[in-house]
Amino acid sequence: MKMRKWNFRLCGNYHESYSEELTIFETYFGRFWLLVGAIFMLVFVPLVSSSYALYIITNIIIYAIAVIGLNVLTGFTGQISLGHGAFFGVGAYTAAIVAARFGSPFIFSVLAGGVVTAMVGLVFGLPSSRLKGLYLAIATLAGQFIIEYVLVHWESLTMGTMGITLPRATILGWELNEDRKFYLVALVFFFLFLWMAVNIMRTKYGRAFIAIRDNDRAAEGMGIPIFPYKLLSFALSSFYAGVAGALWAYFTVTITSEPFNLGLSVEFIAMVIIGGMGNMSGAIFGTVFISLLNEGLRFMADMLINARIFTQTALTMAPLKEFVFGLAIVLFILFEPRGLAEVWRIVRSNFRLWPFSY
Amino acid sequence: MEFFFQLLINGLSIGFLYGISAMGFVMIYKSSSVLNFAHGELLAMGAYIFLALLIWFKIPVIPAFVVTLAVCFSFGFLVERVFLRPLIGEPLIFVIMLTIGLASMLKGAILLLWGGNLYTYPDFIPHFLTIHLGGIDIQPVYNVSFLLGIGFLLIFGLFFKYTSQGIFMRSVADNQRAALSLGVHVRKIFALSWAIAALVAGMSGVILGVLNGINVHELSALGLKVFPVVILGGLDSIAGAIVGGVIIGLLESFTGGYLSPSLRDVVPYIILVCILMVKPYGLFGQVEIERV
Numbered sequence: 238m239k240m241r242k243w244n245f246r247l248c249g250n251y252h253e254s255y256s257e258e259l260t261i262f263e264t265y266f267g268r269f270w271l272l273v274g275a276i277f278m279l280v281f282v283p284l285v286s287s288s289y290a291l292y293i294i295t296n297i298i299i300y301a302i303a304v305i306g307l308n309v310l311t312g313f314t315g316q317i318s319l320g321h322g323a324f325f326g327v328g329a330y331t332a333a334i335v336a337a338r339f340g341s342p343f344i345f346s347v348l349a350g351g352v353v354t355a356m357v358g359l360v361f362g363l364p365s366s367r368l369k370g371l372y373l374a375i376a377t378l379a380g381q382f383i384i385e386y387v388l389v390h391w392e393s394l395t396m397g398t399m400g401i402t403l404p405r406a407t408i409l410g411w412e413l414n415e416d417r418k419f420y421l422v423a424l425v426f427f428f429l430f431l432w433m434a435v436n437i438m439r440t441k442y443g444r445a446f447i448a449i450r451d452n453d454r455a456a457e458g459m460g461i462p463i464f465p466y467k468l469l470s471f472a473l474s475s476f477y478a479g480v481a482g483a484l485w486a487y488f489t490v491t492i493t494s495e496p497f498n499l500g501l502s503v504e505f506i507a508m509v510i511i512g513g514m515g516n517m518s519g520a521i522f523g524t525v526f527i528s529l530l531n532e533g534l535r536f537m538a539d540m541l542i543n544a545r546i547f548t549q550t551a552l553t554m555a556p557l558k559e560f561v562f563g564l565a566i567v568l569f570i571l572f573e574p575r576g577l578a579e580v581w582r583i584v585r586s587n588f589r590l591w592p593f594s595y
Numbered sequence: 596m597e598f599f600f601q602l603l604i605n606g607l608s609i610g611f612l613y614g615i616s617a618m619g620f621v622m623i624y625k626s627s628s629v630l631n632f633a634h635g636e637l638l639a640m641g642a643y644i645f646l647a648l649l650i651w652f653k654i655p656v657i658p659a660f661v662v663t664l665a666v667c668f669s670f671g672f673l674v675e676r677v678f679l680r681p682l683i684g685e686p687l688i689f690v691i692m693l694t695i696g697l698a699s700m701l702k703g704a705i706l707l708l709w710g711g712n713l714y715t716y717p718d719f720i721p722h723f724l725t726i727h728l729g730g731i732d733i734q735p736v737y738n739v740s741f742l743l744g745i746g747f748l749l750i751f752g753l754f755f756k757y758t759s760q761g762i763f764m765r766s767v768a769d770n771q772r773a774a775l776s777l778g779v780h781v782r783k784i785f786a787l788s789w790a791i792a793a794l795v796a797g798m799s800g801v802i803l804g805v806l807n808g809i810n811v812h813e814l815s816a817l818g819l820k821v822f823p824v825v826i827l828g829g830l831d832s833i834a835g836a837i838v839g840g841v842i843i844g845l846l847e848s849f850t851g852g853y854l855s856p857s858l859r860d861v862v863p864y865i866i867l868v869c870i871l872m873v874k875p876y877g878l879f880g881q882v883e884i885e886r887v
Contacts, residue, residue: 315688319695364871371630371691375822376871379864382819386861499819503699510692556711560703566696570689571681 259439278424283417293532295420298427299484301524304508305434305517306477311506312515313438314470315450320361320377321505323384324475326497328354328482330388333401333492343406343413347426347483354479355472357384362471366464369453373471381499388494400493403486413487423484430477435517437473446470450515500559507562511569513576522577530565534558602852603845608737610844612806614837615744616799616817617824618751619792621836624825625768626788628687629679632694634796635818636701639811641667641797642804643705646714656719663801664794671793675786683782698815705811714809740802747795748837755833764788768831816860823863826870829880838878 252258262268282294307321318324328350335346361380365372388395395401406413406422413419437443445466448456457463486492504527512523534557569576616638623631631637644666648659678697682690755761766774767784775781800814807813820843828839843863851859870877 311688315686317688317691361868364868364875368871368875371687372871372875374630374691375826376868378819378822379867382864383861383868386857390857503695506692506695507699510696514688556703556706558703559699560707563696563698563700563703567678567693567700570693570696571678574685574689 261435261439275428279421283420288416291416291420293528295416295423295488296485297524297528298420298423299481299488300505300508300528301521302427302430302484303478303481304505304512304520304524305431306474306481307505308509308512308514308517308520309434309437309446309477310470310474311509312513312519313443313450314446314467316366316467316471317371317374317506318377318471318474319374319499319502319506320358320380320384321474321478322497322499322501322503323381323388324354324358324478325482325485325501325505326388326494327357327384328479329486329492329497330395330401330482330494331479332483332486333403334394336403336487337401340404343408343487347480347487350483350486351476351480354482355476358475358478359468359472362468362475366467366471373467378499381502385494385498388497395494398493400491402491406487419488423488426480426484430480431517431521434477438517442466442469447515504562507566510566510574511576513578514574516576516578518581519576519578522581526577527562527565530561531558534561598852602848604737606845606848607841608740608844609806609848610841611744611837612740612799612803612840613817613820613824613844614828614840615740615747615802616796617821617828617836617840618747618833619795619799620821621825621828621831621833622764622788622792622795625831625833626764627679627767627785629690629694631792632691633698633701633818634821635815636698636705636811637667637671637793637796638800638803638818639705639809639814640670640701641800642809642814643709643800643811644797645801645804646709646716646809649716660801663797667797668790668794671790671796672786674793675789679785679789680782683785698818702811702815709811711810711812714804716805716809736802736805740806743798743802744837747798748833751833760784760787820863823867823870825877826867826875827877829877832877832879835877835879 262271283291286294303321303325307318310316310318331353332346332350335341335349336343341349357380361376362373365376389397391397406419408422411418413422438446445456445461448459448461449463449466449470453463482497508523508527509520510523511526512521513519538557573579616634619637620631620634623629641663645659645663648654648662649656652659654662674697678693679690682693755765763774763779763784764787766777766779767781767788771781774784803814803817824839824843825836826839827842828835828837843866846862846866847859850862
């Protein structure tokens, strides 16, 4: 195997073995920049950012975990889930119930959130994964409504509309009593789950997912059992949503069933599409883009209220958000279906040979 | 017993409306195999356009209804031309995602224009249409919707059976490539089916508005209720849509009456999951089970 060196990226494809083809970082520069980025996120960001900025960044990180999961399902396996908002909620409620009722430790309740959500996901994935076509979209839509109903009406377990308050998270005696500490923990989870997803996609499972997306008949012909793999992909993606939901529950402290509606599911899908389907960095781009768009719209609405241009702006803020969301999805599908990740790739490849691009 | 009959009639009429609104959905699915997640917003659009014509422009009822249908028809045409035509030949997942985006966009636009309040139409349905049936009054709205539904069903039945455009639409639904090679203008047929679907959606939106009042949240939720209906009836069967709609409507009405009102809205989705497990192609859908 050729040594990777501190040299620039080669201008062509000179791979000599499959393992070279699969490397995540072709040169050491990739690892170096990842390290720089990680240190920046771990050290610099919590020191510098205000508590509001930190709140937004933590939210983005938690959502990104769920979106990475949804991307495995939608981007890599080619199935749509319209229930990820509710699955996120299942994770949140599981963690909340386990933590508030039984006082389970933080790590355990987060993982429980993931596992329970994966199982709930399987219930809705089972009927549809058997079938050809996009039946999963319909089944998960049903799942969204059924789960929402259960969250509101199973009062002995979920406290209905009152909501559940979680105890403060502690890891091995280290109390996460500050937003900054929680941010660090969420970041660790994020890197862990990103690393997991990237590596799953490099195994036979990941390749099977991609094969199913590209041509299910050919995949079946090559000996990939499609039903178990579709189900696996769906369970994996529900697991991610559940873990993210559990983290979010700890972050928000008190949860009610309200946020986990169809709107959240559509928001997750928008993040996947706008970021770029079938691209890990796309999930992150999409989450950042949509979250910042949300904040931008809120900021604009606040400004308009202060300027007294519209007295009703506070009322029209939600529909405006809805409209802009839809518009963003539609425009990206029409003009850049591979999303922001593709834009980023184009920009980067333009600079790769700069200034001698020919 | 009277309660039972009230529920029965209520369920039948609501179910019939579900059936009518599902017809547009099935039409799009049949000709282009697109699951249209924006169907509820198309319903809402019809209802709001009719409202605007009646109240803002003070147009009498019948011309307003005709204008509404015309606007919906051209809107469907426009949607196909602007948003869906560029995606012909792209993977289906993009098209479905696009309808999700479109739904969000339309809902936002309607909310911006009209807000989320509940509106009602001025009372315009003649009262002599009320039917007294052994102590139960059947509201005139239900009768009118029933008549309209039957009328449209007949018109579409004849349209698909005898007109050339209808036959083209069936051929495209059956096999796109074969239709193309026999000289059917497939793109035109797509546009036409979207236009007709939007027209049907607009009409059922108006009826729903008369029945329940007009609220964009409720109407778009109703658009999603099309899914249980069409899965039950069979995704590609128009008659199945009506039967599925009636069954779902009855189940909803009885659950709401006898079990609990809050369960009412979830029952269709529970049925949906069960149907997917047992009989995924529905009652009348074409069985092409291919388990890959």
